[in-house]
Amino acid sequence: MSSLLKPFSVCEGPCESCGVRRGCPGSAPHHQPSSRRLAAAAAAAGPGSLPTHQRSYAARRNLAAAAIGGRKLTHPGKAILAGGIAGGIEICITFPTEYVKTQLQLDGRANPPRYRGIGDCVKLTVQDHGLRGLYRGLSSLLYGSIPKSAVRFGTFEMLSNPMRDHTGRLDNTRSLLCGLGAGIAEAIVVVCPMETLKVKMIHDQCSLRPRYRGFFHGVSEIIREQGVRGTYQGLTATVLKQGTNQAIRFYVMNLLRNWYKGDDPRKEMHPIVTAMFGATAGAASVFGNTPLDVVKTRMQGLEAHRYKNTVDCAFQILKQEGPQAFYKGTVPRLGRVCLDVAIVFVIYEEVVKLLNNVWKTQ
Structure with a gap:
């Protein structure tokens, strides 16, 4: 009778040796918590x-x-596949805004500026190269966007899954750290070489006689002249940019998701809500790290040899063009990034739902 009145103790839970050692109190089914x-x-x-x-x-x-x-944990394999699909679709939609942003950032004040603004940049590009000119460099970004998003979401889920509580909820501080880890991983593995190739090809179009005839020709020429290191220009700036980018985006997205779901982790988010939260997260990242994006772009351009390192690049921009130069291209980048993040998160969530129906994981 005394054993029935004995209060529950955590120490009576099952231990690792229950299956092989007789007499363990945790081996009895009615004692397993x-x-x-x-x-x-x-x-x-x-x-x-x-x-x-x-x-x-x-x-x-x-x-x-x-x-x-609670919230079903996303298998890293599903995250990689869904992230890759989302990244490929997104970049095909938003690339013209990325092209305009890059052109404005490369149009330094040291020389007479070529473009008077966003509209003028679009007008002159179409006038000189047709509508296809707005997609110059797309191939390098497309080839990189699929693995970039795959690495980003795969790394995030891999880091965040063990940090979630028993309802699947991830606190905001941990989402910031997981986003930072995802951004650093994608910067080193994919983004730096991809962005370097993209910037060089866009910058090459400004020349009177463009040298690169296409993606593969451009890659072969860059590697032949500069080696593999030529595709890793501005690595420090890229790591800083991508790390802070994804830290801010995942933090804001997780903050808004937790607020929306409240105490009900099973509450579904409509794609429109996901898009709104994604756009908000994208806007926060733009205002938070556009200066790093400007420095990164300059370090990866055809005139990167002018700068000793990332710090020297930032100092020269400040000295020659003033602090406002660090926010060049903010408006087109804001439009692109808000659309980018909204599309990526919506497609990612929907593809994951589809994969959960056809790919059963624990």
Whole structure:
């Protein structure tokens, strides 16, 4: 009778050796605590109160509970596939704004500026090269956007899944850190060489006699003349830009998602809501790191040899063009990024939902 009145103790939960050692109290089915019970006891007692094997057990059960009772955890493989699809579709829609932004950033004040503004840039480009001119450099960005988004979302899910609580909720500070990690990974693996090629090809179009006849010709010429290092110009600026970019975007997106869902992690987000939150996250990242984007663009242009390093580039821009130069191309970048992030998050979420129906994972 005394055993029936004995209060529940976390120490009586199943241990790793239950399956092979007789007499373990956790081996009896009626003594095994549920994931919610074990998680609640762990939260009440504090993380340091549980033995190591029971803490790891609780973490595994929390992840399982998240997939069942709250937001379904996204398998990294699904994140990679969905991210790649979203990135490819997005860049085909938004590239003309990226082209205009890059041209305005390369149009330094040291020499008489060629363009008077966004409209003038579009007008002169179409006048000289036709509508296809607004898509010059698309191939280099398209070839890179698919793996870029794949690496970004795959890394984010890989980092964030173990950090979620038993409902699948990710707190805002951890989303900032996971976004930072995702941005650094995509910068090193994909973005830096991709952006260098894109900027060189767009800059080459400003020349009286363009040298590059296409993506593969441009790549071969750059590597022949400068080696592989030629595709990694501005790496420091790119890592800083992409790291802060994704940290801000995932932080804002997660903040708005948690606010919207409140205490109900199962609450579905309509694609329009996702798009609005994505656009807001994109706008926050633009105002937060456009100066880094300007420095990165200059470091990757055809005149990058003028700068000793990233700091020297920033100093020369400040000295020769003034602080306002760090926000060149903000308006076209704002339009592109807001549309970019909104499209990517909507397509990503919808593709993940589709993959969950055809690709069963735990």
